[in-house]
């Protein structure tokens with residue numbers, strides 16, 4: 001436990017659970033978006049291991065992915081806190097993003113991220129920590145176990161016995177480890193690939209106890225704009241006063257609406273953060289559907 005003693009063991013854990021009503025149905029929301037101003041959501045859980053453990057030799061983190069990724073931003077915060085260099089590889093940065101950086105990209109740059117267009121180098125030296133895209137790695141289990149323990153404690157305190165936990169998936173890492181550590185059913189949906197892709201991602205990390213996957217009839221492509229995603233995002237904000245993420249939560253709530261409407265169990269929805277990423281998404285949505293420039 002370290003970092004000049006400035007990070008207490010409580011920081012970046014223990015988010016509140018709130019009750020909301022959406023479309024006349026009650027839900028509980030685990031507000032991991034409120035963990036911290038800069039280091040929040042499921043990326044704070046997934047990278048907790050790298051915040052809390054000693055890495056004597058490490059001076060640099062290398063990762064890759066998309067230019068507006070939530071994981072990229074959270075890694076930039078981690079590296080700033082740990083005083084590590086951060087090299088982030090992308091295929092290409094479009095000119096309009098270079099000239100007008102916003103959201104995750106802008107903030108990651110201001111945290112000192114080195115953005116590199118091209119392939120991740122094949123040889124990573126022993127002073128460098130390599131983090132795969134989206135933080136899909138076994139070390140993520142530490143922080144997600146703590147998340148599960150918080151949920152178990154809350155369920156005990158509120159005497160909630162019949163509980164289902166829902167969260168939308170990217171790599172599926174968060175849902176998988178939650179199911180590993182929770183005595184309740186974990187339900188998810190796939191946002192970046194199809195259901196087969198998500199099953200495969202689960203299998204890469206663990207062979208058993210996979211979360212249940214629910215889906216919609218229509219195929220959605222990650223990062224594309226859909227009117228129904230924008231609509232449900234606005235409905236949620238209006239009815240609950242909570243802002244949810246547009247990439248994962250909009251699809252997540254459409255799945256909840258379709259499959260869990262008549263579910264008798266209490267439902268706990270995990271808010272996994274990602275709100276900084278909304279800035280660039282909302283700009284695109286406004287331009288496309290509200291004709292606001």
Ligand SMILES: *Cc1c(COP(=O)(O)O)cnc(C)c1O
Nearest residue numbers: 070169170171172173174273274
């Ligand atoms: C990264 C992210 C996810 C997906 O998490 P996985 O562990 O990759 O499934 C979901 N929601 C938000 C807001 C995210 O930032």
